[in-house]
Amino acid sequence: MELMLGNKAVARGAYESGVKVATAYPGTPSTEITEYIANYDEIYTEWSPNEKIALEVAIGASIAGGRAIVSMKHVGLNVAADPLFTVSYTGVNGGLVVVVADDPGMHSSQNEQDSRYYARAAHIPMLEPADSQEAKDFVRLAFEISEKYDTPVLLRLTTRISHSQSLVSLDEPLPISIKEYTKNPQKNVMMPGMARKRHVFVEKRMKGLANDSCEFEINRIEMGNRKIGIITSGIVYQYAKEAFPEASFLKLGMVHPLPKDLILDFASRVETLYVLEELEPIIEEQVKSWGIPAIGKELFSVQGEYTANMIEQAISGIAVNTQPAEELPNRPPVLCPGCPHRAVFHTLNRLKLTATGDIGCYTLGTLSPLEGLDTCVCMGASIGMAHGFEKVRGKDFAKKMVGVIGDSTFIHSGIGGLIDIVYNKGISTILILDNSITAMTGHQDNPSTGRTIKGEEAPILDLVTLVKAVGINNIHVLDPFDLEASRKILRDELEKEEPSVIIFRRPCALLDKSESLPLRIVSEKCKNCGLCMSIGCPAIQKLDEGMVIDDALCNGCGLCERVCRFNAMERVDL
Amino acid sequence: MQSINILIVGVGGQGTLLTSRVLGNLASDLGYDVKVSEVHGMAQRGGSVVTHVRFGNKVYSPLIEVGKADILLSFEKMEALRWVHYLKERGMVITNDQSINPMPVITGAAEYPDDILDGLKKSTAEVININALDIAKEIGNIRVTNSVLLGVLAKYTDIDYKNWEKALSHTVPPRTVEINLKAFDKGYNARG
Numbered sequence: 093m094e095l096m097l098g099n100k101a102v103a104r105g106a107y108e109s110g111v112k113v114a115t116a117y118p119g120t121p122s123t124e125i126t127e128y129i130a131n132y133d134e135i136y137t138e139w140s141p142n143e144k145i146a147l148e149v150a151i152g153a154s155i156a157g158g159r160a161i162v163s164m165k166h167v168g169l170n171v172a173a174d175p176l177f178t179v180s181y182t183g184v185n186g187g188l189v190v191v192v193a194d195d196p197g198m199h200s201s202q203n204e205q206d207s208r209y210y211a212r213a214a215h216i217p218m219l220e221p222a223d224s225q226e227a228k229d230f231v232r233l234a235f236e237i238s239e240k241y242d243t244p245v246l247l248r249l250t251t252r253i254s255h256s257q258s259l260v261s262l263d264e265p266l267p268i269s270i271k272e273y274t275k276n277p278q279k280n281v282m283m284p285g286m287a288r289k290r291h292v293f294v295e296k297r298m299k300g301l302a303n304d305s306c307e308f309e310i311n312r313i314e315m316g317n318r319k320i321g322i323i324t325s326g327i328v329y330q331y332a333k334e335a336f337p338e339a340s341f342l343k344l345g346m347v348h349p350l351p352k353d354l355i356l357d358f359a360s361r362v363e364t365l366y367v368l369e370e371l372e373p374i375i376e377e378q379v380k381s382w383g384i385p386a387i388g389k390e391l392f393s394v395q396g397e398y399t400a401n402m403i404e405q406a407i408s409g410i411a412v413n414t415q416p417a418e419e420l421p422n423r424p425p426v427l428c429p430g431c432p433h434r435a436v437f438h439t440l441n442r443l444k445l446t447a448t449g450d451i452g453c454y455t456l457g458t459l460s461p462l463e464g465l466d467t468c469v470c471m472g473a474s475i476g477m478a479h480g481f482e483k484v485r486g487k488d489f490a491k492k493m494v495g496v497i498g499d500s501t502f503i504h505s506g507i508g509g510l511i512d513i514v515y516n517k518g519i520s521t522i523l524i525l526d527n528s529i530t531a532m533t534g535h536q537d538n539p540s541t542g543r544t545i546k547g548e549e550a551p552i553l554d555l556v557t558l559v560k561a562v563g564i565n566n567i568h569v570l571d572p573f574d575l576e577a578s579r580k581i582l583r584d585e586l587e588k589e590e591p592s593v594i595i596f597r598r599p600c601a602l603l604d605k606s607e608s609l610p611l612r613i614v615s616e617k618c619k620n621c622g623l624c625m626s627i628g629c630p631a632i633q634k635l636d637e638g639m640v641i642d643d644a645l646c647n648g649c650g651l652c653e654r655v656c657r658f659n660a661m662e663r664v665d666l
Numbered sequence: 667m668q669s670i671n672i673l674i675v676g677v678g679g680q681g682t683l684l685t686s687r688v689l690g691n692l693a694s695d696l697g698y699d700v701k702v703s704e705v706h707g708m709a710q711r712g713g714s715v716v717t718h719v720r721f722g723n724k725v726y727s728p729l730i731e732v733g734k735a736d737i738l739l740s741f742e743k744m745e746a747l748r749w750v751h752y753l754k755e756r757g758m759v760i761t762n763d764q765s766i767n768p769m770p771v772i773t774g775a776a777e778y779p780d781d782i783l784d785g786l787k788k789s790t791a792e793v794i795n796i797n798a799l800d801i802a803k804e805i806g807n808i809r810v811t812n813s814v815l816l817g818v819l820a821k822y823t824d825i826d827y828k829n830w831e832k833a834l835s836h837t838v839p840p841r842t843v844e845i846n847l848k849a850f851d852k853g854y855n856a857r858g
Binding site for chain 1: 677678679687690694699700701707708713714726750777778779785799808
């Protein structure tokens with residue numbers, strides 16, 4: 093038995109299933125799946141530029157005859173939705189598993205959409221494990237189902253499954269060989285004539301699966317006390333077991349399609365039936381549509397996570413006090429000490445610019461005191477949105493605003509927006525915050541880093557050449573810590589009636605190996621003006637005795653030194 | 667046996683994750699069912715972080731409920747107060763004496779509370795306050811503050827020192843084993 097993260101267990105499941113190709117774009121809480129898979133020499137693994145491409149590579153691998161797995165977070169599935177809906181029609185050759193990690197409670201996401209709707213909408217079966225052992229076992233089962241029923245299979249995780257560790261017993265990898273590939277346009281070319289026939293197949297397939305799923309071991313009844321019957325799946329099963337260990341359970345391992353007869357049977361054997369599911373009432377609405385009385389969202393919210401306490405309280409009606417004793421100051425996440433983005437946001441703040449933002453560590457630049465961003469919607473949106481601002485508010489407004497995007501996000505889906513600006517004669521100034529890594533998700537490589545997920549050397553995508561090729565004539569590469577040059581070039585570029593791109597390049601502070609001594613404020617020189625506080629560095633604090641730098645937090649980047657007008661900082665000689 | 671619930675809290679970047687993994691491996695070595703719930707992603711960037719460690723004969727949920735933690739191990743003082751309602755009656759708080767100001771305090775929008783230990787003592791008589799950061803500084807690396815705290819925690823359990831040593835050695839990066847063991851020992855023998 094090994095203690096494993098749910099994400100690591102998925103990786104182990106892929107290995108045991110004889111997977112040939114694994115692809116992904118990083119996204120919390122799914123990222124570690126593919127990082128762990130990359131440790132298996134037997135599996136070709138890649139970070140793809142975005143989730144759509146990751147799925148397309150996996151579909152190609154599947155049709156070519158190998159087993160393939162692709163992983164992403166819930167919003168990544170939106171990006172990959174186009175191929176997803178049609179690979180449902182083509183089906184597979186080698187098994188194809190699409191792992192999607194939802195984030196109820198939005199620990200690290202911009203929305204809390206429920207990916208189970210995709211399973212229903214695209215007519216694709218979906219499995220949902222409730223711990224790490226099941227995460228591994230369900231991957232193996234997903235590949236069996238995929239090949240038996242000629243369908244991609246969705247594996248849905250949630251944050252608490254992905255990022256919880258529990259014990260897993262390991263199995264030997266299966267001897268899976270690559271299947272033969274034969275050209276088959278009737279199955280693999282989805283033109284209208286072929287697609288109409290395949291749609292008939294899809295409906296038949298899902299009907300068959302719905303029937304068979306009543307016999308699947310992963311949909312299991314655990315009879316206990318008949319007063320309370322609970323239909324549930326995934327992590328909520330664990331919360332409910334914690335709250336009502338004596339109740340009767342129908343634990344669903346497959347959440348689409350649902351085993352109707354099994355549900356009817358279970359409902360007939362219990363007095364009060366509850367459907368417990370985080371986010372949307374997807375199981376509940378289907379159960380009720382079959383005329384089965386059940387209680388679900390009458391007692392629970394569609395927002396956030398469930399807890400054992402919450403379930404106990406809702407069903408028993410006995411209040412449990414879960415409120416903290418006192419109100420304390422919040423501790424929102426912050427840009428790290430030494431973060432290169434801090435300097436950019438300091439500059440934007442000084443120039444009082446409007447800024448459309450994007451997804452990454454730099455989204456944290458929105459918070460006080462930097463307050464550098466006006467918007468954040470989805471990966472790549474900053475560029476298109478800047479263009480949209482200009483088309484409503486005109487060129488004078490565009491001269492006082494920027495779009496802000498990171499290197500990995502720009503490659504993911506920002507480049508298309510830039511092409512749009514050039515093509516449709518916009519004048520936006522776009523800032524690419526290039527720390528040469530995908531940082532927020534835990535430092536994954538991308539086409540601009542010169543390394544693959546396996547640590548092999550790779551060609552470095554040259555952002556300057558790329559930007560030039562789409563028709564941008566005004567391009568600068570700057571160190572964001574050069575505050576004077578940053579201000580000057582920004583002002584110049586904003587004035588131009590042409591689009592510009594400024595690449596602010598400096599490595600992520602957590603990866604920058606150059607060691608600097610921490611700084612200290614010399615109290616005799618410090619005028620207590622508070623200017624150094626405006627950069628929002630967590631190491632700088634204003635105490636009763638004056639301004640102080642916490643040497644346990646300071647990484648010695650020296651941005652405060654550049655901002656200070658009284659030369660009041662000095663290096664501490666440890 | 668009833669499950670043992672240990673809640674580890676602190677500020678993203680302080681090393682709570684590694685500490686919870688040592689505890690998880692320790693419980694697994696001892697033959698218990700175990701679940702550990704971690705925080706990844708955005709909160710790791712200096713936010714308030716919490717990891718849950720539960721072990722016993724059978725553990726369902728990876729999360730500790732409010733009012734059910736046996737031990738609250740806090741890497742930062744105010745975070746101890748933020749999570750103290752998770753403690754069961756007569757549970758124990760072990761907190762690092764370190765204060766890290768959150769951004770609302772730094773910007774002046776909020777004040778850092780000055781009576782944290784009193785606040786903690788309202789919930790339980792068992793409050794251990796220890797300056798693990800200073801001990802780590804003495805050893806020469808502030809990054810082992812977490813192992814100092816783990817040592818303090820170990821002293822209040824009836825699990826053998828040798829088992830702790832083994833779990834710690836197997837969990838931390840190989841080249842840091844020695845300094846982490848040293849930090850653990852200092853914590854184990856520290857006066858709280």
